[in-house]
Amino acid sequence: MKHTLIRLFILLSALIAPPAWTGMQIEMADPLYFEEQHEVIFPWADAKLITFEFEAVEGIEGGKQRAKELHDTFLRKIQGLPGGAILTFLTPEGQRIENYRITAKQAAQQQKAQMSLWGRMFPDPSGDSLINVRLGLVEPPNGIQTAYESRIEVARGEQPIRGHIKDEISQTRIDFLTVKESNIAALADFLSGLAFYYKGAKDNNNRSKQLLRTAIQRLGDYIEKTSDQVDYSAASAAHVYIARAAYRLSEIEREKRRTHLLNAEKHGNIAIELNPYESDPYTVLAIIRTALSHSTKEINLLLKKAVSLDPGSLTASYNLALVNSGTGQLQDAIQRLEQVEYLQQQDQRSTYKDLDKLQHKLRTINKDRQSQ
């Protein structure tokens, strides 16, 4: 019965109010709601955000109201985004979300959402209430990458080493520390910017161009609107996504390649300044600078930093190994690949299936060089 009602709601929404078609507010009367299996709402969406009412002190219903506001604002901002959708889970008056015993991540997985958002609200009767907002990237968007090739001279001629420096997005949670309720619109800018990036980063075509431009615009709006009270971590994340989007634009609009790359580099640098402890901006900047033909030594330093800030990352270690081989530090590259192998074993996954081949190649070259 419940499922039929939901289907009917989607159908009616599509017929009566097309703009609301990509959003749905769900009131859960049953505290065991998430323990039951539910139909995936908007199954076609691939930039789907699920949000929950903000937790608030007992008796204060402001958390529900703010969540509804965010829902409506986000919905307006994703108009024209194919595959964009939002689901907001609310409890009936007098009930609180914390009784629902579910993590946002689990709910997002159930609903096959890419992003989940939750938070806690501190009501301030005399003015702006405060909200701590948490954004989880359950299924992170595509990062960026660049081809990397180096040639090592040995007795039997030059040996090419080829691979890709990849930016696998490791920052899967972004904390917005204390957003004022009046800044909900800025938060919606960030979220919609990210949703546009999700879609824009899927392909490299003309459609993507427009989506990536909107992503840059929205994330820029977020930065501007929060400039009086900078949240370093979230602002850094906004800059790094702008850098990614600009890099992707450089691949689509070849005639403006350098302009886009320089813009990407600028935002990558700011992202590092704002949050020097996050590894992703260093990898992103290394990729951008590789495309801008900076020296291998410079790229190497950035990737080294990325490894030290994310010691468990397979991709960061692999990237460094690749570039190490290019700087002639073969022994370091071999050791780094051994670390990648170790991390793969620890994580019980085989991200780099051709690891053996590269390891063998580097060992042979190293042996040849030592015997020269």
Added chain:
Amino acid sequence: MESTDDFWGFLDRMPVLLQQYSTHSYVLLTLLGAAGAILLGWHIFKKKSSGEGLSTLMFAAGGMLLFLSISGAILKFSVEVGEQRQGAAAIARFLEDHRVNDDEHWVIVVDFTGSIANTGDEAHTINQDKMKLFVAGIKEVLLDDIPEAFSQPRVKLIPTQDSPWNKGVDDNNFDEVIDQLNGDELMWGIVQKESMSGKAFLALSAQLGNTAGQDLGRQAPLHDLDFNSDLRRDFQFNRGGYSRLIGMVMLGMSLETVQRAQQAQGEDRRKEFLKASKQLTAMRKKVSGSRDDPILKRTVFGSQVDDLITLSEQEAEGRL
């Protein structure tokens, strides 16, 4: 017949007299005993020198003074020993009830409402409710926001009543409290009765602090406390209070992992150091927005932690 009655009457009053004497100080008992001894000594001296001692009344008075002083001192001493034993048993029971286990990372919060209202007062009950909400708020922060690289820490509220620290916890005894309760980190507060405001502090155990060397700041003032407002606000919504709380707890947990790694051998050692390096970097990432905070600068972002990160990375990469 009359004198026999007097004698029995005197014996009846003896326990009351002994009780009374046992309440005197040891100094007074010594003086009274000395007076009795002098009277008896004088009596003997007079008896030996002139064949006639003091009057019966004086002699009896000297004897009674000596007897009552000695008995009173013995009684007083035995009562004191009994009280001490009872106190020790109560403390042992308290520690047994509140001591935490070794398997998890414990943040112990000492109830600091005792100093601002008397037990039993309505104000005390209200403050205790606030204290419980405050601890619940701290739990929320730690359970919701600790990065995935960490397991979830445990938080326990400990009363001060019937504890060995019923006068409160401060800079001088926090190590003793951590040690006796087997905790990893301790939070306490100092609150002024008049203004109902004060400050909260958090300290890592000496054992954890030593992992990073003697110079690591392991005690941190967290944030101002105001019992007239909602205590949760400062630790959940104020960037400074929030970052110091979560930063110090993550630091304690990372140091615990480093310590475990240092004691491990072979493959386990590498695995534990990999975990430690993930935790140390996740810790800094989490509070990077407050990297200029003076307390976090000398703890979470301190040079001792730089050294630990380097060590952990090298061990995790099998380079040591």
